[in-house]
Amino acid sequence: MSNEERPGEPDHADAQTPGSTTHELTGRQRLVAGLWPPRVTRAQLVVALLLFVLGLGLAIQVRSTSDNSALRGARQEDLVRILDELDDRTQRLEDEKQRLAAQRTELENSSDQAEEARRQTVEKERQLGVLAGTVAAHGPGITLTVNDPGDGVKADMLLDALQELRAAGAEAIEVNGVRVVANTYFSGDGGNVRVDDRKITAPYVFKVIGKPQDLEPALNIPGGVVQTLEKEQATVQVEQVDDIVVDALRPAKQPDYARSSSP
Amino acid sequence: MIAVLGLVVGVVVGLLVRPEVPAVVEPYLPIAVVAALDAVFGGLRAMLDGIFVDKVFVVSFLSNVVVAALIVFLGDKLGVGAQLSTGVVVVLGIRIFSNAAAIRRHVFRA
Numbered sequence: 001m002s003n004e005e006r007p008g009e010p011d012h013a014d015a016q017t018p019g020s021t022t023h024e025l026t027g028r029q030r031l032v033a034g035l036w037p038p039r040v041t042r043a044q045l046v047v048a049l050l051l052f053v054l055g056l057g058l059a060i061q062v063r064s065t066s067d068n069s070a071l072r073g074a075r076q077e078d079l080v081r082i083l084d085e086l087d088d089r090t091q092r093l094e095d096e097k098q099r100l101a102a103q104r105t106e107l108e109n110s111s112d113q114a115e116e117a118r119r120q121t122v123e124k125e126r127q128l129g130v131l132a133g134t135v136a137a138h139g140p141g142i143t144l145t146v147n148d149p150g151d152g153v154k155a156d157m158l159l160d161a162l163q164e165l166r167a168a169g170a171e172a173i174e175v176n177g178v179r180v181v182a183n184t185y186f187s188g189d190g191g192n193v194r195v196d197d198r199k200i201t202a203p204y205v206f207k208v209i210g211k212p213q214d215l216e217p218a219l220n221i222p223g224g225v226v227q228t229l230e231k232e233q234a235t236v237q238v239e240q241v242d243d244i245v246v247d248a249l250r251p252a253k254q255p256d257y258a259r260s261s262s263p
Numbered sequence: 264m265i266a267v268l269g270l271v272v273g274v275v276v277g278l279l280v281r282p283e284v285p286a287v288v289e290p291y292l293p294i295a296v297v298a299a300l301d302a303v304f305g306g307l308r309a310m311l312d313g314i315f316v317d318k319v320f321v322v323s324f325l326s327n328v329v330v331a332a333l334i335v336f337l338g339d340k341l342g343v344g345a346q347l348s349t350g351v352v353v354v355l356g357i358r359i360f361s362n363a364a365a366i367r368r369h370v371f372r373a
Contacts, residue, residue: 028369031311038265043317047306048269050324054299055273060284061292063277075290075345 130172133179133250137172141209141244142216145237148202151191152232158193158204159186161225168218170210172246176200179248190232202234212240290339291332294348298331299324301355304362311369331355 038044129135144161146153162180165173173180178195188194193204208215216238219225226236284292302324309315331351338347367373 028311028372030313031370034310035267040265043315043320044265046317046321047266050299050321051266051270051303052273052276054296054303055270055275056277056282057292057296057299059274059277060282061296063281064284064289064292075348076339077342077345 131181132252133172133181133248134252136245136247136249137209138243138245138247139171139209140212140240140242141170141172141207142212143237143239143241143244144206144208144219145239146202146204146206146229147235147237148190148204148232149235150233151202153193153202153204153229153234154190155186155188155193157225157229157232158195160228161206161219162186164218164225165206165208165210165215168210168214170208170215172209174207174246174248176205177248179246179250181250207244207246209244209246216240290344291335294331294335294351295328297352297355298327301358301362302327304359304366308362308365308369311366 126135130137144165146158146161158175162173162175162184175195178184178198178200180195184196186193186195187197188199191201193200219236219238226238229236302320305323306315306320309320334351335344335348338344341347
């Protein structure tokens, strides 16, 4: 293909033939002669043109190879393989993404549930605290004031009043600064009434949280609490209040023997 | 001298202008460059041997490039493009080496 084969000499002619010194000298001289005095000949111009093309191609190729994209010079099958690998990788990463997203959703749900459970627990604690008298409460309700100038009001009358209030839906009750809870008891006779072993004196003031429209009629029914008390020369005042505060507290008591049996 | 200048100018222009190669030609460019290099080395050797003919050089240069590109094209069509282009590069590399050896003997007499 290349031109040195043309004159019929074998490809490695000078490798085998013991070329004369003059031949080799002329080779060198020819190189020097071709290089130094720049002559504009047809041969030189043609070769220059072809070498220009070669240099151009060389530079372009080097440029495109050193372009960071290794894909530029890649062959079709290589590109297909690379594309396949990328597809696989995309698939894998997509799967992983879905898995992680599912995991995240699960964690979020569980933390939501934990949060919800905590919230409910706090809410329940507050409700139970109102019942057990460990937290203060406020809300609509009534005040029941019993004045007892004749010391005729006995413990059982006050207890009746309390039961009536409970039956009418009272949620938090305080009597003369004593919070009324499940095990509250009244004792003593007129003028010497004790609530949970604390002496209270007239006027007896019940602060009751509940629905006022239920509580007041419950006290005022004929033959009810108010009439019974008035028979004993006591004066009774029932007053509806929009926002009543029950802030007498009880210490939370840990049961010694009873344990919760619910999980 | 002018030939060497042509090569240098070609490289410089290629680096500076950064021409866009059409996508069709792109896979054949590296093989074509190697084939052209082979022709150039052959021409240089012929010149040192004193048997350089410009017409022969032009024909060998162009036919080298065309045949090399053709082989790669054929290989791509047959599905053995990568192997065939490797083969072409190997063959051309051997030829370049043998020509370079001849040139070396001329220049260094060794």
